[in-house]
Amino acid sequence: MRIRLTPEQESSLQVYVEGGRxxxxxxxxxxxxxxxxxxxxxxxxxxxxxKPLVDEAREAVARGEVVTxxxxxxxxxxxxxxxxx
Numbered sequence: 001m002r003i004r005l006t007p008e009q010e011s012s013l014q015v016y017v018e019g020g021r022x023x024x025x026x027x028x029x030x031x032x033x034x035x036x037x038x039x040x041x042x043x044x045x046x047x048x049x050x051k052p053l054v055d056e057a058r059e060a061v062a063r064g065e066v067v068t069x070x071x072x073x074x075x076x077x078x079x080x081x082x083x084x085x
Contacts, residue, residue: 005029 005013005025013028022028060066067075 003029 010025013022013025016022016028017025022031
């Protein structure tokens with residue numbers, strides 16, 4: 001399959017190639033198409049895959065398996081203090 005870019009698109013991509021961001025205009029186009037496809041997939045994702053994870057988290061909360069924000073911050077502060085020594 002061949003895709004024709006507009007002169008403006010090709011010029012814009014060439015700037016990124018010259019700046020070292022992409023190896024070639026073709027590589028840039030492929031990567032940008034991949035990103036666009038991921039965004040389309042994200043728009044149509046119904047998040048059904050997340051339901052078991054949410055259910056598991058709710059069950060953990062119901063069992064009292066939680067950490068308060070204050071306890072978490074204290075734990076992180078303690079860890080950081082050991083790194084500073």
